[in-house]
Amino acid sequence: MQKTTPLILAALLALGAADADAAVHYVCEAARGKCPKPPVPPTPPAPPAPPTPPSIPGHAPPVPPVIAAPPAPPAPPAVDLPEVPAAFHAACQGKPDGTRLNLTMRPGEGMGGVCEDEGGKMVFHLRSYHRAD
Secondary structure (H helix, E strand, O other), X not given: OOOHHHHHHHHHHHHHXXXXXXXXXXXXXXXXXXXXXXXOXXXXXXXXXXXXXXXXXXXXXXXXXXXXXXXXXXXXOOOOOOOOOHHHHHHHOOOOOOOEEEEEEEOOXXXXXXXXXXXXXXXXXXXEEEEOO
């Protein structure tokens, strides 16, 4: 039975190789590695060339339109940021490093930032500025 198993497998593989859509599974249960090598699958045929468009005598083929590059984005509006008030630096004193603060300068205008240690002194670092126009 063991001698006929590789022959049956080889015959099944040959039949399966004839069908291009069939999956091929090679299993050999012969003792001591005496299985025949699986057959090499055939190379698939080359795909057909795309059809050429018909040519009209006396006319050149159409030229694709040239698409211009998009314009550069406008520059952001210039914003004059005010100086950070000394009161905001003073508000950071005694706070842990990384504390976030949102402070109001006057109605409709405020700053947000983080208190950070600079040389042993807590300093307010501006992260956002808001002004209602």
